[in-house]
Structures are given as structure tokens and as C-alpha cells.
Amino acid sequence: MRILHTADWHIGHRLYERNRIDEHRQFLEWLLETIKEHAIDVLLVSGDVFDTALPSSEATDLYYRFLFQLYHETNAQAVITAGNHDSPRRLAAPREFLKMGRIHVIGGIESGLDACIITLNSHEANENNGVSAISIAAIPYLSESEILSHVSFETEIEKARRYREAMKQLYHHCVAQMPADVPKLLMGHLVVQGGEESGSERVIQIGGALPVRAGDFPKDVNYVALGHLHRSQAIKGAGYPIRYSGSPLPMTFKEAEYDKKVCLLELGQSNDDRFTELTIPVFRALCRVRGNYDQVMVGAMSGDWEGKYIEVQLTLEAPRLGVGDEIRDAFKDRGGDVLIVEVQLAEQQREADLSAEDISAKSPAEIFEEFYRTKYSAEGTDESQLATLIDTFTELTHIASTQTDGDPS
Numbered sequence: 451m452r453i454l455h456t457a458d459w460h461i462g463h464r465l466y467e468r469n470r471i472d473e474h475r476q477f478l479e480w481l482l483e484t485i486k487e488h489a490i491d492v493l494l495v496s497g498d499v500f501d502t503a504l505p506s507s508e509a510t511d512l513y514y515r516f517l518f519q520l521y522h523e524t525n526a527q528a529v530i531t532a533g534n535h536d537s538p539r540r541l542a543a544p545r546e547f548l549k550m551g552r553i554h555v556i557g558g559i560e561s562g563l564d565a566c567i568i569t570l571n572s573h574e575a576n577e578n579n580g581v582s583a584i585s586i587a588a589i590p591y592l593s594e595s596e597i598l599s600h601v602s603f604e605t606e607i608e609k610a611r612r613y614r615e616a617m618k619q620l621y622h623h624c625v626a627q628m629p630a631d632v633p634k635l636l637m638g639h640l641v642v643q644g645g646e647e648s649g650s651e652r653v654i655q656i657g658g659a660l661p662v663r664a665g666d667f668p669k670d671v672n673y674v675a676l677g678h679l680h681r682s683q684a685i686k687g688a689g690y691p692i693r694y695s696g697s698p699l700p701m702t703f704k705e706a707e708y709d710k711k712v713c714l715l716e717l718g719q720s721n722d723d724r725f726t727e728l729t730i731p732v733f734r735a736l737c738r739v740r741g742n743y744d745q746v747m748v749g750a751m752s753g754d755w756e757g758k759y760i761e762v763q764l765t766l767e768a769p770r771l772g773v774g775d776e777i778r779d780a781f782k783d784r785g786g787d788v789l790i791v792e793v794q795l796a797e798q799q800r801e802a803d804l805s806a807e808d809i810s811a812k813s814p815a816e817i818f819e820e821f822y823r824t825k826y827s828a829e830g831t832d833e834s835q836l837a838t839l840i841d842t843f844t845e846l847t848h849i850a851s852t853q854t855d856g857d858p859s
């Protein structure tokens with residue numbers, strides 16, 4: 451049985467006001483071809499289908515056209531969950547109708563956890579190494595308030611612990627409800643400790659809730675298909691693959707520095723599973739150009755910028771009027787579209803380099819203290835309050851670094 455895992459499509463996303471619908475259209479065309487080519491039985495989409503809770507008609511149209519093609523042109527079934535960017539109710543509104551097309555959509559958990567457990571049968575059991583059914587816990591994004599009842603006397607630390615504990619219980623409950631003798635897959639749209647953010651995720655759990663750890667997921671599971679972090683990555687420590695597929699499009703210029711992927715899982719008999727990654731083509735290149743004025747202009751005039759989006763990080767000795775337009779025009783002459791010109795004065799650049807050096811020599815508590823003093827300097831620092839805060843901060847970092855029942859590497 452062949453499973454394809456993807457997440458964080460963010461259809462409708464705009465990059466500096468540029469519409470990316472063509473990139474999404476090309477991705478979904480590629481995805482459909484990939485599903486056919488690899489004879490995929492089940493497509494998993496682990497949240498953030500759309501970029502906003504109220505997607506445009508253009509974005510909605512693209513999504514439903516894809517679902518129709520998936521139904522019409524392939525034998526694949528699909529399981530789609532809501533992420534923090536989606537409206538759970540809106541995404542799940544056509545669920546009964548989509549079910550007729552082998553597409554299962556889970557928005558929220560208001561109908562109970564058992565409604566999130568989906569058992570799928572394969573069309574061609576014999577061709578699929580004898581694996582004829584799988585069970586999937588399709589858990590959508592759950593906010594802290596959804597999963598924790600409000601108890602006002604709890605400290606923040608207790609609350610954070612309870613979130614982690616609640617998520618752990620939730621997955622254990624699901625696995626306990628699943629048929630014993632079929633492969634088990636878990637879905638989730640959350641942060642698992644050890645995962646690397648890339649800055650575009652809008653992670654709101656962190657800071658409040660303690661992240662779930664690899665070791666919190668139940669045993670006797672074949673694969674965990676995660677969404678939320680946009681960088682494709684594996685989380686170690688469970689004895690089976692826990693993967694973030696990552697987003698198919700780079701959401702920022704920084705994210706364009708690594709490959710975008712979908713995950714292919716082939717379930718075999720007696721846990722003989724095979725896992726591979728498929729690299730998604732780049733539909734529109736995102737390029738970063740750094741340097742002083744001369745370097746950037748030479749780069750603009752000598753490069754091939756046709757169809758590319760460009761971020762320029764320009765270092766100037768002194769402020770200079772109209773420099774942004776000059777740079778935009780230079781790239782435009784060679785087919786490039788400059789989305790942003792970030793100007794930094796050489797003096798600031800040197801200061802930034804210095805403080806970056808500084809930071810690596812300091813302890814987290816020292817950095818926290820500095821941050822606090824800078825942020826609240828105008829109000830005058832309450833030293834005893836600051837001392838208490840530093841103690842709490844140290845305690846928290848201590849908890850984070852000593853609880854190693856998972857493998858944080």
C-alpha cells in the first residue's frame with residue numbers, strides 16, 4: 451500500500467503581494483502526475499490546505515478542481531485535516547459529499563475522537579504486498595484552548611505540561627481504538643520537540659505549551675504524518691518515522707534555500723515499510739542577492755533573472771535616494787521581479803555582526819536579561835521582578851533540557 455504525505459499547501463498565499471496561484475496550480479498538477487506515476491493508494495494532507503480561513507474563490511476553485519481530478523483520474527483515496535490557517539468548519543463543510551469521492555476531511559474534533567479514526571481498504575490488496583487495510587488517526591490542528599479546559603489557578607508551567615499530556619493521551623486513545631492487526635498512521639498539525647522552524651509557520655503553541663516529544667507517540671505505529679513546520683524533516687526518537695513533509699512552496703526567501711518535498715511510504719507485510727522522499731520541482735525561483743551597490747548592480751546586469759522573484763539585501767555606506775527603484779529597474783531589464791530591497795547601512799551591519807558574535811558567548815539567561823532590559827527600559831526596571839523572571843526562565847530552560855524521554859537530537 452502506497453501512501454503519499456504532504457502538508458502546508460497554503461493555497462492563496464501571497465509573497466509581498468504577488469499572487470502565487472500559478473505556482474500552486476503547477477504544484478497540484480505535479481502532485482496529480484506523481485500520484486498516478488507511483489500508483490498511490492492514499493494521499494494524506496496534514497493541515498494548512500489554505501493560507502487563510504476565508505480563501506478566495508480562485509484558491510477554492512483550484513482546490514476543488516484538484517479533488518475532482520484526484521477522484522476522476524486516479525484510484526487514490528485522500529485524508530485531509532485542517533491546520534491552524536484553515537477554518538475547521540469551512541474546510542469540513544462538504545465532508546459528507548466528498549466522502550462519496552473517497553475523500554475524507556476532518557476539520558475539528560467536536561464530534562469526538564472516534565470520528566477522526568479512518569480505516570481505509572485497498573483496492574488491490576494482492577498487488578500491495580498483502581496489506582489490504584490501514585487505520586489513520588486524522589487529528590487536525592488543536593489549539594490549547596480547545597484541548598484544555600480553563601482552570602484559573604493553574605500556573606503557566608502546569609498548563610504547558612497539561613497540553614503535552616493531553617496530546618499524548620489523545621494519540622494513545624486513538625491507537626487503542628484502532629483495529630489491532632492493521633498498519634497504523636497518525637496525522638497531526640503541531641510542533642514536535644526537535645523540529646526546526648523556518649520562521650513562516652505562525653507557531654503560537656510555543657511559549658505557552660510544551661511541545662510534544664517523539665517518545666509521547668504510542669508504540670505500534672507505522673508512521674506519523676505531520677504538518678505545521680515548513681521545512682521537510684524527520685523527528686527521531688520513536689523507532690518509526692515521524693516526518694514533517696514541509697510546505698510544497700517556499701513561503702519565504704529563506705525557505706528557498708532548501709528542497710521542498712513530499713513523503714512516500716510503502717507499507718509492506720510484517721512491518722517491512724519503505725520510506726522515500728520525492729523532491730518537488732521549483733515552479734518559480736526565489737533568489738536572494740546580497741552586497742553593496744556595485745555588487746548588486748553587476749549581479750543584476752550579468753545574471754539570468756527571467757521569471758525569478760528576487761530579494762535584495764543591500765549594504766550602503768550612506769543613505770541614498772531612489773536606490774530601490776534603480777535596482778528594481780536593473781533586474782526588470784533582465785526579466786527579474788524584485789519583491790523587496792532591504793537596505794542596511796554599513797555601520798549598522800558592523801554592529802549587527804558584533805552583537806551576533808556576542809550572543810554566542812552568553813547563556814540563555816543573560817540573553818533573556820538583556821532582552822528584558824532593552825524592551826522595558828523606558829518604564830524603569832523592577833529589579834526584584836526581573837530576578838524572579840530570570841529564575842522562572844532558568845527553571846523552564848532546565849525543564850526543557852532535562853526531560854529527555856524522547857530523543858531530542
Ligand SMILES: [Mn+2]
Pocket residue numbers: 458498533535651678679
Ligand atoms: Mn503551515
